[in-house]
Amino acid sequence: MSTVLELTAVAKTFTMYLQGGVRLPVVRGVAFAVRAGECAVLAGRSGAGKSSILKMIFGTYRCDAGSIRVHADGRTVDVAQAQPRQILLLRARALGYVSQFLRAVPRVPTVDVVAEPLVIAGVERDHARRRAADLLRRLNIPERLWPLPPATFSGGEQQRVNIARGFISDLPLLLLDEPTASLDAGNRAVVVDLVAAKKRCGTAVVAIVHDDDVRAAIADTVVDVNRFTAAA
């Protein structure tokens, strides 16, 4: 299968001006690639820079060196060099991200929170809502909660809403930051199935998972992030 994501010599250092300009090196020399239909799991100790790598791929963190090439939708974009507009376009067409926590918008019903990425991509609202409903049902969110905003839901429910939102689009590259962290065994299994389905459709997946069983079930390759950790 073709390569979807390619990181080369990626480095990141935070400079904290409010703390006297102290520099916090995070990672350096990050290099790995992921092919279509393949899942790469980032492994490493806490603080090794796993989430930072994911955020650099998504464009939330800027990287100081190297390249992050995404080959999708008939073109190649280097996220490390891309203009904001190109990154927005890439996110709309090719790049999905399930964050660790749901950033809930006040007043928006759960079903619309989940449907929103499709609506933004131009899918008709009723159709998007039906897709959202399917996913919410699979993830065991009771139907009586769908019209409610998720802000008051439990941690696990919010995470499942977040997963539904992240999985609703069919994008070539999907980034998962601890998608199963606060889920019970039954829901973890659902997420494993959802990831497997994405892979079968040719989606390349980069994931951070701490649960050994989930990792074993979804990983095709494991990237040891410890070797990229930058020395302070």
Added chain:
Amino acid sequence: MIERDEDQPLLVAEGLSKWYGKQLGCREVSFALYPGEVIAVVGESGSGKTTLLQLLSAQLAPSRGRVRYCMRDGATRDLASLGEAERRFLFRTDWGYVHQDPALGLRMAVSAGANVGERLMAIGWRHYGRIRETAGDWLARVEIDSGRIDDAPYTYSGGMRQRLQIARNLVTRPRLVFMDEPTGGLDVSVQARLLDLLRGLVAELALAAVIVTHDLAVARLLSHRIIVMKDGEIVETGLTDQVLDDPHQPYTQLLVSSVLPP
């Protein structure tokens, strides 16, 4: 939302500077705004945000630099070259301007329906029934009870006034809306409702917007990109999540870290 990357910008600011005598308003501000794109301009009071908004919307003449705008016919024009009538036409049709104080953007003594209908009459609508019907639709869209259509906005609450101002601005289907602290001065619960409403309308109508705000939560919720201003100059720009989650400039780090988490 951004549809294509090939399309041309709606508005381009080139080296915009403004001095009030010796006092600097803003200096060397350049950026491009694309159709459907929302840019938040953030910074503390006195950083030049409102000056910039007035320059962009041709309410102030720049001391240096220019603003180019892509008209509905596809022609790009320098705002300074527009005649008064052309500028007024832009204001009535293609642009909206939402003031922090709704009293500045509304006629407080005439009915809500007339406030919205007036914009339609200004672009040539004459059929009373149709104007009233469209005004009613828009009041519903901004969640104002249809029973209040004949009441004047001075009888409205602050949040309702702001929603009415938004309806009045959007009824002519503008392509670009300028907003100056649209949620400033409102209770938090009222803010949330307004933000959610604005967010929906901006996405649904594919509006481009320049939103001046000192509230980073507003910027995060509504904007695609952020421009950070300090002492009249741009100190940092980028994607909204980039600027807020990985700020590179000392001033932006100060702004981001000064927000108390709820």
